[in-house]
Amino acid sequence: MxxxxxxxxxVEVHPDILQAMATPMIGHRMPEYADLHGRVTAGLKRLLATESRVFLATSSAFGVMEGAVRNLVGSRCVNFCNGAFSDKWHDVTKRCGKEADAVKVEWGEPITAEVVDRALATGKYDSMTLIHNETSTGVMSPLPEIAAVLRKYPEVVSIIDTVSSMSALSIPVDELGIDCCIFGVQKAFALPPGLAVFTASEKALSRARTVEGRGYYFDFVEFETNDAKNNTPSTPCISLIYALDRQLGRMFGExxxxxxxxxxxxxxxxxxxxxxxxxxxxxxxxxxxxxxxxxxxxxxxxxxxxxxxxxxxxxxxxxxxxxxxxxxxxxxxxxxxxxxxxxxxxxxxxxxxxxxxx
Ligand SMILES: Cc1ncc(COP(=O)(O)O)c(C=O)c1O
Structure with a gap:
């Protein structure tokens, strides 16, 4: 059973979503896919309140979390750590060969605006990672206050994980000034796992263009080029994108x-x-x-x-x-x-x- x-x-997946996953297959270079992709990214932009590019990656969230580091960390990154997933993101940043420091607070504590300000004021960083909602500890850090601090540091590209919060509360990406907002769909989006969504601001895309070693699968510049044609660099998880299309309809319906x-x-x-x-x-x-x-x-x-x-x-x-x-x-x-x-x-x-x- x-x-x-x-x-x-x-989390539990609604039968409507499972049914959407059974939609007959199409090819991702067919016009039918471009229609689907265009509709889904438009819906995501509305939900996320962003005019930034919104990309669809066929991977779990950590694929894009690693990709973001490979694309957006130039000289040095600060990883704010307050639980298992943010600790791991620091490890992943180092494994990508990036210069990175962890700013750790006790598990159970939030990352506050003061903690972010203190780290960025050192002037050592051109990028930062933060997990909005640490799923390991049930802590939600105060994003609006952190965003206010980030405005003081325009040279810093902000990479924010909203894996277990996006869609459950207001996270207006542009108003908050988030350069790269990342989430998977198996949590508050209530879809089966395997699809990650991310945004990239103009600042993020400009940074990516200058950074070497972006690889291919998560190269933000490849995503940008393909997205202009309502497409993805590689074959996407089309069934999950059908499910996302249905779920966005259900969300706006609610x-x-x-x-x-x-x-x-x-x-x-x-x-x-x-x-x-x-x-x-x-x-x-x-x-x-x-x-x-x-x-x-x-x-x-x-x-x-x-x-x-x-x-x-x-x-x-x-x-x-x-x-x-x-x-x-x-x-x-x-x-x-x-x-x-x-x-x-x-x-x-x-x-x-x-x-x-x-
Ligand atoms: C906040 C947060 N970030 C990242 C991840 C990793 O996501 P994935 O397993 O989809 O790569 C999780 C998974 O639980 C998470 O809760």
Missing amino acids: AKKLFIPGP GVEQRWARHREMASFVRGWVAERGYGFFAAEPYRSVTLTCAVNSRGTDLAALKKMLAERGYAFDDGYGKIKGKTFRIPHMGDMRRQDLEEFLAVVDDCLGGLPG
Whole structure:
């Protein structure tokens, strides 16, 4: 039996989306693909509130996260680190042969505007990476405040991961001045994995043109050239792009502001459950993520046993990530999920907890 996913990505995929994935295949050099590509990128520009180029890459998010570093880091990069994915991005930056420094704060802490300002004020960097919503810790860093600081440093190209936040709240890419905004589709977009979306400002594209060693598969200049023809450098995951087309229609049908409100409401419901059951929060307010809650296992629940019990009842549960596995657990509230789904899931969790010590 397939388990119902209550993990922070991939998340449950709506049957309409699975049906869109079954659309008969087309060739990516056929006019039908150009129509699809043009429609999808126009929808993404509307959703992201950007006039920048929006590109579709056939890969998981880390493909583009690596690609962005290869394209946009000229002299030296600062990687802001506050969890597993941002720590890994620093490692990836170094593995690409780039000069890079990590500015680390404790897991559970946000990257604040002050932290960004202090690092950039050194004048050492021409690029920076930041994860808006650290999925490993459930921390959402304050993007508008950070964006205000970035305006002081026009020489710095900003590369921002919105992998687990894009579409769940307002992230107006141009207003925030994000040069390269990256996300995968298996989280708040609620599509199957395998497609990553990214934007590139004029500043980002100008930088890419001057940087050597961009490779081919994620060369931003190749993406720009092909996008001008509503196309991609290599054969894209056409079925997923059909799914994205359908999902954008569903998002605009729901209304983006309603979608943001639904995410806020689900977050508040889950936080209420966590507090009532006597668990703690790994993130402090106002930095708790709107798309997942990372709870501290302050009751000492046997999370491995809970996960097993939930699996037997048909639910996939997450018992923490990386070095905080077992000490924390994460409850997602993103994508096409509704409050009723969370009510159903948490009632089963309560039932299982009743059979466990602690
Ligand atoms: C914030 C964040 N960034 C990056 C990634 C990596 O994404 P992918 O596995 O799609 O490469 C994840 C995956 O969970 C994530 O949550």
